[in-house]
Amino acid sequence: MERSPIMRLLSYGLVFVLVLWGSVWADQVVFKNGDRLSGTIESAADGKLVIQSEVAGKVTVNLADVRTFSTDKAIEIHLADGTVLKRKVQFADPNRFAIEPSQTVQSQAFRIADIVAVNPPAKPIPRWTGSISAGLTKTTGNTRTETRSLSINAVRRSENDRISLSMDYARGRQTDTVTGTKRIIEDWWRGRAKYDYFVSKRLYAYGDGRYEKDAIALLDRRVLIGGGAGYQWIETDKTKFRIEVGGASLYERFDNVAEGNSEVSVQLGYNLQRTITKNLDFINDLAYYPSLDSISDYYLTTTAELRASLTPRMFGNVKVIFNYDESPAPGRGSTDVKYILGLGMGF
Template sequence: MRFKKNLLISFCLLLVIATQAQKDSIVLKNGDIIVGEVKSMDKGVLTIETDYSKNDFTVEWSGIKEIYSKSHFLVTLKNGQRINGTVESAEAGKKIIINGDDGSKTETTLEEMVYLKGLKSDFWSRVHASIDAGLSFTKANNLKQYNVRSKIGYLADKWQTDVFYDDTRSSQDSVKETKRTEGGIAGKYYLQKDWYLAASLNFLSNTEQALNLRTTGKLGIGKYIVHTNKQYWGLGTGLSFNNESFTNGTADRSSLEAYFGSELNLFDIGDLSLFNNIWVYPSLTENGRWRTDFNFDAKYDLPLDFYIKLGFTLNYDNRPAVKGKETDYVLAFSIGWEL
């Protein structure tokens, strides 16, 4: 009798544990229900882990009608508000109630939520990384070209940091090899109402413009003008310190610059996403000098986290070390993988 009683208690405990392990559920607009553990929602896509699949499910946020969870999340709203708490639908999905860890209660809607991340997420679940490469050969003049682009970053509750490295090289018979290598680290600290502080340190070496090394440190402030599940658009401004050394005998130079620019990310185009930014650097210490950096990426997602990407980078300096080399650009097609 005692054995049966203990067996019954054990079974009840296992049932409770199993129930707690799958305490999140989402209701889709087509009526389907998915039960599991909601891990995140970013750029309009929700990721949920279930017991009945080896791989996580990804669901378009626009296809969700209701969500219920007792897990604790970091939630970012369209107005830039960041809240730690639980999330549950109310009034048949017309409202979302966020019960803050500080005892607050916030009413919002699914459309107003732009980011969701489980607070119990371990270090690696907060890491994002990507690497892509392109390679081409041309028989004429034995032309060889290759490019590698890589990035790794970490997102905390109130800040994020990214490290990147890009390398482009081209060689052919009877022509000196051209190289363009760029790397750096950037960070953002998020404030209320979609404002943020920004800092970065970049390094650029470019044989086309006789740049042995350009070191640029930036410190500024920015704001997201548009921050939704379909796009981000932000503006930024600040100060930049620029130090340059050259390969053609030009004297080293340093300057203090202002900077201002824009960053746009569009990701509600099916498997296609577009990203571009432009930054302008008018010098404060070299009268009449100004520089511009422009980047554009078009990325198409493939199965198993692979993707193809078309990237364009342009650098302009109205006072380069080599006359006639004011502009340099790179157009690259590559295949990559992201974490």
């Protein structure tokens, strides 16, 4: 049965209204060549604008080719100066866009060239990562020795700052096989806390503190509190490398000296983390503290570690800690080298 002319006219009119309605209630992008694209603006980053169109599907265009645009819903726009806009967008003069006015905010126009991102993904919540490893060395027979060690490292990295915590501990004893007398041959621990605040993507200010004890070296305590500036040269999944320069207050007290010693020193250092192969990592850091009173009087500590993955979370490691103190306790040497073999787990 044929429809009457009036019914056909009403049908065409309804289709026209629906098409017009869809165009009005959709995001609109006007290009510099005069073309238009309707759809939903999904995101923008690195100079590219992504639009989901019902006709063309997902389309990626250059922001440099956009003359102006509008949206039917509020979107989040990040500008180069750090400004974040969360409003509907209206057409504006060429190479610009405007935000919809409200009772408290007037309509304002901005340059399209200043857009850094649109609807960026939510930033991941900073979480702690690190490792815990422990070691046990034991000998029997003509010599009976036993040494235990423990190492903990944890880092929390956000976009603007980084917190680092670490601790190493070892204690060993030797038993005389004839008399049964036990003697401590190793008893030391050290801890460090550090805070970095990034003033740019690579440059940061830092403050840190170290505390050390070593019974065999007659070191009752060594306390270092310092701060300065650092530069993150590389920060990728494979390689991380940074250098630091600053100042520090160093306090040492020895068991066989009546009074402790305090001095102000320069603080220089670096940290390197490098993935050598899929299952092998190398970690190395160094801190150097020359006294301001005499540059030849200095304290230096450096750690080198090879870490081999055994499972996705477990690893075996070999760590060497080298310390040099130009002014040790009387009767003790300046150099201490510690070797640690352990088994650990990452988190």
